[in-house]
Amino acid sequence: xxxxxxxxxxxxxxxxxxxxxxxxxxxxxxxxxxxxxxxxxxxxxxxxxxxxxxxxxxxxxxxxxxxxxxxxxxxxxxxxxxxxxxxxxxxxxxxxxxxxxxxxxxxxxxxxxxxxxxxxxxxxxxxxxxxxxxxxxxxxxxxxxxxxxxxxxxxxxxxxxxxxxxxxxxxxxxxxxxxxxxxxxxxxxxxxxxxxxxxxxxxxxxxxxxxxxxxxxxxxxxxxxxxxxxxxxxxxxxxxxxxxxxxxxxxxxxxxxxxxxxxxxxxxxxxxxxxxxxxxxxxxxxxxxxxxxxxxxxxxxxxxxxxxxxxxxxxxxxxxxxxxxxxxxxxxxxxxxxxxxxxxxxxxxxxxxxxxxxxxxxxxxxxxxxxxxxxxxxxxxxxxxxxxxxxxxxxxxxxxxxx
Amino acid sequence: xxxxxxxxxxxxxxxxxxxxxxxxxxxxxxxxxxxxxxxxxxxxxxxxxxxxxxxxxxxxxxxxxxxxxxxxxxxxxxxxxxxxxxxxxxxxxxxxxxxxxxxxxxxxxxxxxxxxxxxxxxx
Numbered sequence: 104x105x106x107x108x109x110x111x112x113x114x115x116x117x118x119x120x121x122x123x124x125x126x127x128x129x130x131x132x133x134x135x136x137x138x139x140x141x142x143x144x145x146x147x148x149x150x151x152x153x154x155x156x157x158x159x160x161x162x163x164x165x166x167x168x169x170x171x172x173x174x175x176x177x178x179x180x181x182x183x184x185x186x187x188x189x190x191x192x193x194x195x196x197x198x199x200x201x202x203x204x205x206x207x208x209x210x211x212x213x214x215x216x217x218x219x220x221x222x223x224x225x226x227x228x229x230x231x232x233x234x235x236x237x238x239x240x241x242x243x244x245x246x247x248x249x250x251x252x253x254x255x256x257x258x259x260x261x262x263x264x265x266x267x268x269x270x271x272x273x274x275x276x277x278x279x280x281x282x283x284x285x286x287x288x289x290x291x292x293x294x295x296x297x298x299x300x301x302x303x304x305x306x307x308x309x310x311x312x313x314x315x316x317x318x319x320x321x322x323x324x325x326x327x328x329x330x331x332x333x334x335x336x337x338x339x340x341x342x343x344x345x346x347x348x349x350x351x352x353x354x355x356x357x358x359x360x361x362x363x364x365x366x367x368x369x370x371x372x373x374x375x376x377x378x379x380x381x382x383x384x385x386x387x388x389x390x391x392x393x394x395x396x397x398x399x400x401x402x403x404x405x406x407x408x409x410x411x412x413x414x415x416x417x418x419x420x421x422x423x424x425x426x427x428x429x430x431x432x433x434x435x436x437x438x439x440x441x442x443x444x445x446x447x448x449x450x451x452x453x454x455x456x457x458x459x460x461x462x463x464x465x466x467x468x469x470x471x472x473x474x475x476x477x478x479x480x481x482x483x484x485x486x487x488x489x490x491x492x493x494x495x496x497x498x499x500x501x502x503x504x505x506x
Numbered sequence: 507x508x509x510x511x512x513x514x515x516x517x518x519x520x521x522x523x524x525x526x527x528x529x530x531x532x533x534x535x536x537x538x539x540x541x542x543x544x545x546x547x548x549x550x551x552x553x554x555x556x557x558x559x560x561x562x563x564x565x566x567x568x569x570x571x572x573x574x575x576x577x578x579x580x581x582x583x584x585x586x587x588x589x590x591x592x593x594x595x596x597x598x599x600x601x602x603x604x605x606x607x608x609x610x611x612x613x614x615x616x617x618x619x620x621x622x623x624x625x626x627x628x629x
Contacts, residue, residue: 159565160538162535171538171539172538172539172563172564172565173538173539173564174539176564362538362564362565365565366564431541431542431589432542432544432562433541433542433562433567435566435567454564454565455541455542455562455564457539457564462541484544484560
């Protein structure tokens, strides 16, 4: 190309995600996940993501809704979709002997209550550096004999290095890299999964259990990244196809790719690591204060405590907010946010909401403007698009908390 | 009326001194659901290979380049209300803009229907 264009030309790798960690992946080559062939057989468009070839969307006659990001998105909101999230890191943390307290060891690195987590319960947490910056966000589960961690695919190698460096030597860290992870998400997910695995029906949001399915050991969590009710199912890689086949044999389930996963999580107000939070953003600024368990704010003893408490006391300079945009033109990551003529922040994720039929975004903006209803603009290609700060989620969560 | 294609997946119909530009069926399929099209203003002077329009899909924004130089005479207002026309009818109702043909020689080097099909098959 002879000139520098701001955006990709048509047909030029349009749907690939420019994850900041892709450079490292290119050096070592892209990995293949257990469902690779399964996706390709279903018309998936595969793109490099977090070091792997991953499906971004599907197409073709095998998909009852026809495929594409919007159809996959809407199907997830109306029925149930199967997402392959096997790129994520599945880790186990346990004491080398029964008298070693793995929960206490994790509490030195995570700002949430881990020892207070009852067996079968899970919690959203953060890995922080000494400056209070977010190294990754993750789910921690008390799985009985150990704690299970699910971390972002793009961060998992750094997370493992960080954990190994800071956890005591009598703590065993296991990487379940042979496992696949399938997410079944949507209002019909529970009916579908319960028909195969009855134990899943007893779970409520943010609880987990092991199950035996036809001789295959599963670890099932009632959680997800879409705002809908749903499950994440860890399964040995060799049985991933069998499970994916069994789930999609149900007419209520269709596969969905990373594209829909991104638009769904944006509507659900769920931040994406590397975009809405980074190692230079603290949990208070990222609007993740809920992940700092109240008691542990006082007792401290976790990496980054001092720095984070300072921000809690004085208030953050900037804060992550939701933006509802007028019109149809989306503001993407990197777009500048203005109040009048003053630049007050930057869009960290943005796109078109299929559910709301309008553009939405998350932005990191000066805290003075972070209250709901602030009238701002986003600068996109020389235009100032009217935007209003809005509470998140943009689309209400529909988690199952018990009947 | 001859139709030409670019390697960036634009099509251009030339009729005398006027031309109509849009994106190909292959391009719309690659983009997926189109939610917004930013069209050039009438009167804008476009350069061959220069930025002419932007298509926004759910996932990303992509540039559309002008296959030739010329002055924009009309933009497809129907896309404002119904950007999905680019998905449903990319090579007819979903046209982007019309422009004057400044220099017919600029058409040399663009692909015809057959060459473009071969080009897409090679991707």
